[in-house]
Amino acid sequence: MAYNLKEEMNKKERFNPGHRLCAGCGAGIVCRAMMRAVDENDKAVICNATGCLEVSSFQYPYTAWDDSYIHTAFENASSTASGVCAAVEVMKRKGKINTDTNYKILVIGGDGGTYDIGFQSLSGALERGHDFTYFCYDNNAYMNTGTQRSSATPRFAAATTTPSGVESVGKKQDQKDLTQIVVAHGVHYAAQTTLFGNLKDFSEKAHRAIYTEGPTFVNVLTPCPRGWGYPQEDLIAICKAAIDTCVWPLYEVVDGEYRLTYEPKKKLPVEDFMKLQTRFAHCFKQGNEWTLEAAQKYVDKKWEDLLSKCK
């Protein structure tokens, strides 16, 4: 069925207003769209890693989630989900729950809980083949603790642990390519997406991931106004810049086959993405021109690599 924004927006909200996420944060949009991707009659269990989303969406005695939800700790959302997946299997087998009910196990964590501290449990759960979908809302740093660098932080971005200064131009290392690492686990479906336009790209990938059997993975570039330094209303424009500069290419991998889902008509220079955010402000200072060149070179190389995989 073709994607229809009006129909999407008429679906019942399963992630409700009243949560405490910042204005201009992408995580709330991710959660709403993720829950719209679950078919109306299907049940969901959300397994959430510690982070901004967890402290903002389930502050006792209130929860923003209509569906069942569990948070245990920071690094173990995937292993907690493994237990929930096992429970679905065994309780159906033993007749303790309705065998006709579809339970969709959705795991969600930030880049801290996914790329870094939760990486081991994610890898383990992917390898074991549980039936769950992992959504990473990648905001490029540890935002809940105040923008410390993560392995998802791009090179040259200033973070509170990689500030710019006379001896520093921000983070020294390139970001970890987690989507490719997940693909290397041999999952049936993995994708990169972000928040732009009518959310068609996100919604279709989320639905496909959720309704593909076995472990699946959706990596969502999710800007953070406080950590990236942009006016809250620019959220979608920043996502758009990320895809038009190919800083965050949109693609999906189905059973090992790569497919590009968005190709910019005109590939924009990477500085068009960087100049929108104060975390890169130092790159535009006199004498730091080389950082823009290096950033461009990295993005070009990654883009070419991806294109060669998509052919």
Next chain:
Amino acid sequence: MSIRERLSGNEAIATAMRQINPDVFAMFPITPSTEIPQYFAQYVADGKVDTEFICVESEHSSLSACLGAEAAGCRAVTATSSAGLSFMNEVLYVAASSRLPVVLAVACRALTGPININHDYSDSMAERDSGFIQIYAENNQEVYDNYLQAHRIAEHPDVRLPLMICEDGFITSHAIENIELEEDETVKKFVGEYHPENYLLKEENPLAVGPYGISAYYMEARVAQAHAMMNAKKVILDVAADFEKTFGRKYGLIEEYRMDDAEIAMVIMGSSAGTAKACVDMLRKNGVKAGLVKVRVFRPFPGEEIAKAIANCKAVAVMDKSEGFSACGGPLYAETCGACYNLKNRPLMVDIVFGLGGRDFTVDSAKTVFDRLATIAETGETGEIYTHMGQRER
């Protein structure tokens, strides 16, 4: 009818698990607990259980998976030792505060370093404040019996706390002893099915687990948890009473051994209690009024019961099989002293740290302790209060 068998502690636990047929078992191997999931894997392979058996990538994940399963509505179990238990540390607290009654078998082993695979209680004692109920066994029979009682205690509505079944690494986990097993059907009937009130997969009523609790709510949650641990005392005794009625073997929070007229006594845990009992018998033959208190349940701590048991003694040695590095005694000593503080007439009490990393504790070792207690009782002088025993001097 009981079945006479010969089993190691690990196989006794695995057998109890098979009879109970838990919904989920998440495993990660570590010596000396590894045999438990290995035996269990064979039961799964042979179709003797219909448990969902998950081989995860760490102990942190094995307990996390148990939490997910338990919250989803399952009876979930796992087993570990030593560094594995330490690695679970964070999740142990989450299990207890989320009130998820996971049952965790611990083959107690020393913590690094130096790295050592043998028995002491450094692993389980380090988790004494985690909110888990802790039940210790003297021998294989007790491990089996404790395990049969575990789920009913942990899952009781007045408790709803996770529980550790502790056995002594190698000494109990690997040594084969005669044991009385119970019939599968009798065990199933005694343990019963798990019917949680609320769970993640309850279709008609979703559940949210693990909130952010600000200062306005945190304390209420912790106090409720503290009360649950207090409630556990009665539930442990009630389940033990039903166990005795069903199977004929009697258990309490502590075991008093020849304490009626004892003037000198040891407070001790686990397999060492068996060794010390032999020494008590020997001394009694020689007219020495020696006795022993074995602490079966360490959490909740049976402070009143211990205090009552040793109140009329002249001198008591508390035997700590873990070093707390407090510089003034081990954990069992600290809590026993605390429990006795308000007694009108307190016995003189010393702490002896012994048996670390599997260092032998023999009847002769116990005799040395009782000899020292006799001197203390006679002179009224404790000498050094906190000492170690069995180590080379240089």
